Amino acid sequence: MGKKLKVGKARKDKFYHLAKETGYRSRSSFKLIQLNRKFQFLQKARALVDLCAAPGGWLQVATKFMPVSSLIIGVDLVPIRPIPNVVALQEDITSDKCRQAIRKELQTWKVDVVLNDGAPNVGANWQHDAFTQAHLTLMAMKLAAEFLTKGGTFVTKVFRSKDYQPLLWIFQQFFKKVQATKPQASRNESAEIFVVCQGFLAPDKIDSRFFDPKHAFKEVEVQAKTVKELIPVKKPKAEGYKDGDLTLHYSFTVTSFLKAENAVDFLDKASEITFDNTDLEFHPATSIEIRECCRDIKVLGRKELRLLLTWRATLRRFLAKKLKGEAKPLDPEINLSSDEEKGGFEDEPDKKKKKEGEEEEEDEEKEMEKKLAELKAEEVSELKRKKKKLLKERRKQRERVELKMDLPGVSIADSHDSSMFSLSAIKKKQALADLAKGDMRAAENLAEDDDYFHLSEDDEADKISLASDLDDDDLEEVELRQQELEMKAPKKKVKFAEEEEEDEGQDSGLLVELEGKDEKKQRETNLWFSKGIFSEIGLEGDAESELQQTELLQNKQAIKGKKRKAEAVEEEKEEEKKDALREEEKAVPLKEAKDETDDSDDDTDDEKEITKMKQVTEGAGGMSEGAKETGFQVVPVESTSKKARILDAEGMALGCLIATSKKRARDLLDGSFHRFAISEQQWEVPEWFLDDERKHRKKPVPVTKEMVEEYKQKWKEIDARPIKRVAEAKARKKRRMLKKMDQAKKKAEAVVDTVDISEREKMSQLKSIYKKAGLGKEKREVTYLVSKKGAGKKVRRPAGVKGAFKVVDGRMKKDMRGMQRKEQKSKGGKGRGQAKGGKGGMKGGKGRKGR
Numbered sequence: 001m002g003k004k005l006k007v008g009k010a011r012k013d014k015f016y017h018l019a020k021e022t023g024y025r026s027r028s029s030f031k032l033i034q035l036n037r038k039f040q041f042l043q044k045a046r047a048l049v050d051l052c053a054a055p056g057g058w059l060q061v062a063t064k065f066m067p068v069s070s071l072i073i074g075v076d077l078v079p080i081r082p083i084p085n086v087v088a089l090q091e092d093i094t095s096d097k098c099r100q101a102i103r104k105e106l107q108t109w110k111v112d113v114v115l116n117d118g119a120p121n122v123g124a125n126w127q128h129d130a131f132t133q134a135h136l137t138l139m140a141m142k143l144a145a146e147f148l149t150k151g152g153t154f155v156t157k158v159f160r161s162k163d164y165q166p167l168l169w170i171f172q173q174f175f176k177k178v179q180a181t182k183p184q185a186s187r188n189e190s191a192e193i194f195v196v197c198q199g200f201l202a203p204d205k206i207d208s209r210f211f212d213p214k215h216a217f218k219e220v221e222v223q224a225k226t227v228k229e230l231i232p233v234k235k236p237k238a239e240g241y242k243d244g245d246l247t248l249h250y251s252f253t254v255t256s257f258l259k260a261e262n263a264v265d266f267l268d269k270a271s272e273i274t275f276d277n278t279d280l281e282f283h284p285a286t287s288i289e290i291r292e293c294c295r296d297i298k299v300l301g302r303k304e305l306r307l308l309l310t311w312r313a314t315l316r317r318f319l320a321k322k323l324k325g326e327a328k329p330l331d332p333e334i335n336l337s338s339d340e341e342k343g344g345f346e347d348e349p350d351k352k353k354k355k356e357g358e359e360e361e362e363d364e365e366k367e368m369e370k371k372l373a374e375l376k377a378e379e380v381s382e383l384k385r386k387k388k389k390l391l392k393e394r395r396k397q398r399e400r401v402e403l404k405m406d407l408p409g410v411s412i413a414d415s416h417d418s419s420m421f422s423l424s425a426i427k428k429k430q431a432l433a434d435l436a437k438g439d440m441r442a443a444e445n446l447a448e449d450d451d452y453f454h455l456s457e458d459d460e461a462d463k464i465s466l467a468s469d470l471d472d473d474d475l476e477e478v479e480l481r482q483q484e485l486e487m488k489a490p491k492k493k494v495k496f497a498e499e500e501e502e503d504e505g506q507d508s509g510l511l512v513e514l515e516g517k518d519e520k521k522q523r524e525t526n527l528w529f530s531k532g533i534f535s536e537i538g539l540e541g542d543a544e545s546e547l548q549q550t551e552l553l554q555n556k557q558a559i560k561g562k563k564r565k566a567e568a569v570e571e572e573k574e575e576e577k578k579d580a581l582r583e584e585e586k587a588v589p590l591k592e593a594k595d596e597t598d599d600s601d602d603d604t605d606d607e608k609e610i611t612k613m614k615q616v617t618e619g620a621g622g623m624s625e626g627a628k629e630t631g632f633q634v635v636p637v638e639s640t641s642k643k644a645r646i647l648d649a650e651g652m653a654l655g656c657l658i659a660t661s662k663k664r665a666r667d668l669l670d671g672s673f674h675r676f677a678i679s680e681q682q683w684e685v686p687e688w689f690l691d692d693e694r695k696h697r698k699k700p701v702p703v704t705k706e707m708v709e710e711y712k713q714k715w716k717e718i719d720a721r722p723i724k725r726v727a728e729a730k731a732r733k734k735r736r737m738l739k740k741m742d743q744a745k746k747k748a749e750a751v752v753d754t755v756d757i758s759e760r761e762k763m764s765q766l767k768s769i770y771k772k773a774g775l776g777k778e779k780r781e782v783t784y785l786v787s788k789k790g791a792g793k794k795v796r797r798p799a800g801v802k803g804a805f806k807v808v809d810g811r812m813k814k815d816m817r818g819m820q821r822k823e824q825k826s827k828g829g830k831g832r833g834q835a836k837g838g839k840g841g842m843k844g845g846k847g848r849k850g851r
């Protein structure tokens, strides 16, 4: 076959798959199988020449159906991969060299069958392609005439073009019986047809003009012409002239055009419109184009005719107005020059006026109606668009639910703006900063501003699904949280803090960086040494030792913080995570103390003190316990720029309260300023004290248990869901599987439909199809046995072992384990997350080595 294979999807029909399955080189093999089934020419043949045989599908069929040790020769422009018992020649069948090559192979033999499935490289244009094809067929016929034995069969492909008939005529001159057929395997849309010519007459002498395309195709062209001539051409029905009317050209005046009852009929009849009224002729609406159009109506197109109709309407309006006395005539003398019109108007002026007025109204009404109809149509199309969009969304949601990417009624993909719970979305940082300073007016303004809450006050808020409240970032956070919970590794949290530190300086709406890194450090140092205890020691003036002390104390503080944190992690890992999330959400940034030396105002002092405490505690590296209690914590800016805050059930319930009542929101904000809000955690206090504080220094949150339960339930649903990427991967896998199944089904159907192969063969093909698609038997379970003899040795089936078993080397397993232990030990200090990775590696090792 030529190199340019059509590999479009459409080509891959059942015969394509069948050929692949049965090992035939081309789908056209089935065409020959079907032709042979009908005409039975292969079974009796002892020698065969297949012209245009590459890649060799027909040759394969020939070897299969012809008696063993038959002579089979295949010829093609391109090389044919070897086929047992087939002689393959690489020649152009239109050349003399090809003829000689075949002669050389056949010697004195004649063949019983000549096949031709030639298809030249096509693509120039249809006519050219058709001719090349016909020419190729003619050349094949020429070879057949030379090499066929008397009574032999010639099977050829022909394209149904204008040369089809001449070819058939030629075939009929050489064969007893010529039959055209289209096997099932030939596509319906293809113009190819197969002609089976049986009973070669083997004439002693053949006129060379038979195979000269000029002669061969010309002859029948003439025939075809005669045939054409035979077909009676339908003459148009003669209508004749109307009685007594011998005119072809009709000229009418413009007034008659204006007065015509049916303007369209008038234009249909008229050939010309002349101007009998100068008033109308020089009317501004009578443009040069209109005048030109009036000259020859018969040649006008749709557009021009419409133009004339509009012009007519304008003139009619103008006349009506004029009659009412509204319009001044351009030329009073020629106002109504037409006798006909004059008479008409003079006779019944009132009637005419009335009529004109009515017509005008009618026109206006019509226009109105038209506009209304247009508007309606627009509305309808808009509605349709909306409906379509809605249906599309629903369909998508359904698909997602089917693929287990969503819960029914809950959509991850929902992109409603519900950033109510995202601090990063809150833009009113100034107001919140004022609020942090204790300015209650700011709180009121904030609460009154609907934008702040993002959610409408109606009950919709309750209906909004939890998942749809989450934007992409939130979802990522949920996934992260799930992964965290799965891993249960404290390492992650530490990493979080690191990341947050790295992201410093990024703008994040509400949560902004208060100062640079160095400034912060400096301030913390100053803050630390501003304590009374240091003034007592009298370190002033000794800068160097002061610095050393600072570092020492800071390190100490940091170590303590870390130690405490590690302990907390050990005690209640999960609990702490939830707390952390809740605390993060509740966090409100406190404005930096402006001037630390200024202590004139008491209120400002208190505020500064709070800020200092929090900052120092944070500087120590651990999360402030006091902050947990009070609901306040200095939120590091960097984290919010990337991570959305996730609320726990209690937080969600609180959020719901805030969203539904402005008063409650205000109360809540007011309530957050209480005596427990001041953290004293920085002082050295015993652990039991802290425990006690944790238990009792909490202001109860005004949410009911039921509300919390409800939100917990929602969280559970979300937690139970596989993370987005996993769900997507699963869905992809499922889709692939379904596709594979589909393909296998198609192939299987094709095999079942085939009649040329035995049941047994069909069965084996079906089996292989299903096996390839992975739909066969389940993977058999193998039991691995550790034997002292070593792997690969023959061992008798031990008692209790059923099914397949494999003997593996015990030492190998031990070695592996030893190596893994060593590896783990070396990684020991690096945290649990890594240890887990090591475990994964172990598993991998096991799988690869098979124990």
Ligand SMILES: C[S@@+](CC[C@H](N)C(=O)[O-])C[C@H]1O[C@@H](n2cnc3c(N)ncnc32)[C@H](O)[C@@H]1O
Pocket (backbone or CB within 6 Å): 001, 002, 025, 026, 028, 029, 051, 052, 053, 054, 055, 056, 057, 058, 059, 075, 076, 077, 078, 091, 092, 093, 094, 117, 118, 119, 120, 121, 136
């Ligand atoms: C449809 S394929 C034949 C398929 C073949 N019957 C089979 O079953 O595998 C048509 C072939 O005609 C060959 N062909 C076209 N023009 C030719 C020529 N002038 N001489 C020899 N072969 C030609 C092409 O190379 C191409 O391989």
